[in-house]
Amino acid sequence: MGSSGQHREIVKAMVASFGKAHQARIETGVSQVLERWRREDGSSPVLREFCLTHFVCEPPQLQNLLERFEKNLSVVMGNYHRIYRTLNWPLHVDAGPMSPVDHLFANFDVYAHLEDDLYQTRLAFVLLLNFPLAELEEKEGAGATWERLKWAQTRLVERIADRVPAAVKQQRTAAYTAVEDYIYHYNIHMDALRDSQGNSCFPEGKVLISHWGLRDEIKAAYVEDGGLGRQEMIYKIMERIISQEIPGDVIGNGHLHWYPESNRVVDPRNGEEIVVGAGRNRRYEALRSVFLAEKKLDDYMPALPTLIDRRFRQDREILENDVEELLKTVLSAPVLKDVAELIRTRLGRPLQPFDIWYSEFRDGEGIAESELDRRVQAAYPNLAAFKEKMGDLLITLGFTPEKAAYLQSMIEVDPARGAGHAMGGGMPQDAAHLRTRVPAGGMDYKGFNTAMHELGHTVEQVFSMNEIDYFSLNGVPNTAFTEAFAFIFQDRDLEVLGLKEQGGSEDWRTLHGIWQTMEIAGVALLDMKIWRWMYRHPDADARVLKEAVVKMANTIWNTYFAPVLGVRDSAVLAIYSHLIFCGMYTPDYALGHIIAFQIESFLQNRSLAVEMERMCRLGRIAPQVWMKAAVGEALSAQPLIDAASHALENLRMPAGGE
Structure with a gap:
């Protein structure tokens, strides 16, 4: 970093x-x-000469500079x-068994040296000098x-504002890759579970x-015979x-x-109980x-010295x-207490x-997952069929045939090794990738529901990459x-399957919206508290971290959920895998529901x-600016809360709480 005298001398010249x-x-x-030099x-004379050579003062030349960077960086x-x-294909896509070398390739962070190279070539300094x-x-x-030009200039220079060494970035990538692999292979063979009587409760082959998957199985069980027992298990x-x-x-076996209730493990070949080790706090x-990998960046980002700062001030804004x-x-x-009373009445x-995952907000009887599986199998038996019929699906959602065909051509569909995700293209005309998990027997409702979620991501990604006026936006x-x-x-998944709900569906959808927002808001609050705790206790080991997470989850539950559901002391909010491998991502889910x-x-x-x-054409401008341009109002939870009260009134339920 240069001195104030050096700053004055260069500015004067x-x-x-x-x-x-x-x-x-x-x-x-x-x-x-100077803050990054x-x-x-280079020496002071080199710095002075650089600034005199590369400063651009006239608007047309600034526009040309922006366009040159946009074109080349894209x-x-x-x-x-x-x-x-x-x-990362073998890690993300279920294309067969992974080999040890696949993990090494996934650890190779191709982006790690990009900022180093941009600074060493002084391209980054050109942006910092001019924008x-x-x-x-x-x-x-x-x-x-x-x-729009001002926004593009701002986003472009932000891209290179942080000067973090490549080695530190590489270590962070390796940490995330290892944890992601751990999470993506955390499978439970449900057909191997036994209740206290030794009975199997789940069909053969269910993993x-x-x-x-565990959460979605709880959701599905509300309309199935014997569902409560499976939910409790x-x-x-x-x-x-x-x-x-x-x-x-x-795990994965x-x-x-x-026997989850007693935690016994039995070898079915001889009926003998065997002693096996517990998880050894590997989750924590x-x-x-992940925390230690992120913490290594702190010293290189004095304006954003914690991941918490970076997530909110930089990523979420x-x-x-x-x-x-x-x-x-x-x-x-x-109003949540009234929604809970409605659920309690409906369940009897x-x-x-686990009723934070109640999802049967509709008139009449719910639809059994077996029926939903049948409909999905008939319409989309596999991923190839989903890709082939994507255009028709998009037309059902209101897109013109021409726009639906365009989107279909820009979205690839892959089998996910994890639960599912979307990966947008990195430049114009690069396809987005929709990924969902498909069992060996073909597409089921869980996979289709996830595919619909990821389709929303990929349609947004195609629009906001290919129909934008500046690459940096x-x-x-x-x-x-x-x-x-x-x-x-x-x-809109049921609508696509031809099962559009009748009578009061908007009111039911609103109640579903606030209930699932409540659930993920609790997880998000826990996520934030976990990261604050880790920064306060950077030397705590996994056991102490586990105890703290469980305690914080119980505290949040007893503060906000126990008064609503009527049951205390649950750490269930801590089950979210995102808490482990996503570096404080879950607040985006809660905000996403509100938006x-x-x-x-x-x-x-x-x-x-x-x-x-x-x-989508608004691009990556500030969140509140985007909201006002998109829907005419600032980001707020109050419209959802008010609408839930009105929905209860429309359904002849009391609103307003106790």
Whole structure:
């Protein structure tokens, strides 16, 4: 970092060369360069000459500079993305058994040296000299009046603002890759489970990944005979996973019979009980490894010295306190008690902790998962059929035949090794990849429901990459916004299957919306508290971390969920796999549900297809600026809460809480 005297000397020389009219830009640009210029980058005379040579003062030349960087970086970053996708293919896509070398290739971070190279070639300094960075408060305030060019300039220089050594980035990638692999192989063979009487409760061949598959099986059991017993067994499995009491040998292994209630393991070949080791806190060792990898970046980012700062001020661009307030607003809504009473009445029993996943918000009887599986099998027996019929599916959602065909051509469909995800293209005309898990017998409803979620992601990714005016603006403000579109598509899964609900469906959908927002808001609040705790206790081992996570989960439960469901002391919020391998991602899910409701409200009497395309063209501007341009109002949980109260009134239920 240069001295104040050096700053004054360079600014003086540049003002003399370019004129006093450009002094403000010169001072900002020189400051940004000096903050990142190191001894190895060159001497003071070299720095002075660089600034005098590469400062651009006239708007047409600045436009040309932006366009040159946009064109070249789109090629570089787009092709890096293709390499990343290829190297991680065996980890992400179920294309057969993985080999040891696949893990090594997945650890190879092709992006790790990009910033180093941009600084060593001084390209990064050219951007810093000519385009000012902006604080979050400025983007949320003055950003509302910025032209698209100003946003593009800001996003472009932000891309290279952090100078983190490649070796540190490589270590972080290796940590995330290892934990991701651990999570993606955390499968429970349900047909090997036994109840207290030694009976099997699940069909042959059913294998569920934690937490996604376990959670979705709980949801499906509400309309099945004997569903409550299976839900209680799955909840016990979740408790064993959270506490790490789960026998290590039953993870991914269907050859041993496991009794979750007693935690006994029996060899079915001779009926003898065997002694197996527990999880040894590996779950929390994985979480700790992610924390330590992220912490290594802290010293290189003084303006954002923790992952917490980076997630909120840089990635989400919503202040941490504002997000927490949104979450608590949802969790404290009095209407939740009335929704819980409705659920209690419909179930005819006291609520249990796993009822945070109740999903049968509809008139009449629910649809058994076996019937949904049958319909999915008939329409989309495999991923090839889903890809082939994607155009017709999109037409059902309101897209024109031409637009549906275009989207179909830009979205590839792959079998997921994990639960499912979407990976957008890295440059214009690069296809997005939709991934969902498909059992050996073909596509089932769980896989289809996930595919609909990922379809929402990929449609957004295609639009916001290929129909944007500046490459640096591709995408949406943060991942919560792409989650919002994913939820909107996912909520239309029955409609696509020809099972559109009748009578009061909007009211039921609203109640479903606030209930699932409540659930994920609790997880998100836990996620935030876990990371705060880890920063306060950086030397804590996995056992201590586990105890802290369980305690925090119970505290959040007793504060917000126990008054609603009527049962205390549950750590079930800690089951989410994202808490372990995603580095505080879950607040984006909660924000996504809130945003999705605001978009859905705006879409009433409007076309999803037309409005989604318009919204995606807004690109990666500040979240609140995007919201006001997209739906005419700021991000807020209150519309969802108010709508839930009205929905209960429409369904002749009391609203407003006790």
